[in-house]
Amino acid sequence: MRQMDRKKKKKKKKKKKKKKKKKKKKKKKKKKKKKKKVMCRESLVLKWQIQLYQLKVYSALREHLMIILLTNFDDNDGTSMISQREALGDDSEIPKDC
Numbered sequence: 665m666r667q668m669d670r671k672k673k674k675k676k677k678k679k680k681k682k683k684k685k686k687k688k689k690k691k692k693k694k695k696k697k698k699k700k701k702v703m704c705r706e707s708l709v710l711k712w713q714i715q716l717y718q719l720k721v722y723s724a725l726r727e728h729l730m731i732i733l734l735t736n737f738d739d740n741d742g743t744s745m746i747s748q749r750e751a752l753g754d755d756s757e758i759p760k761d762c
Contacts, residue, residue, distance in 0.1 A: 703711070
């Protein structure tokens with residue numbers, strides 16, 4: 665009888681245990697060291713040559729602009745600075761096309 669009773673009893677369903685999800689550990693990013701740019705000798709020389717050329721161009725432009733300003737500038741007595749320089753005997757080169 666007991667056996668019969670046992671069979672008749674409904675088997676209890678076992679509750680499945682929920683698995684806990686493991687938290688993923690965040691990986692720390694390694695900082696990359698910046699490599700210093702090492703310029704080879706040829707590129708350095710080229711860089712210096714360009715800078716020197718630019719300097720020459722700018723200085724020539726500055727001189728040219730100064731000459732233009734001096735030719736167009738009039739004093740109170742009506743004479744330009746160029747004519748005053750010529751009167752003083754300054755023999756610096758002044759382009760005639762200005």
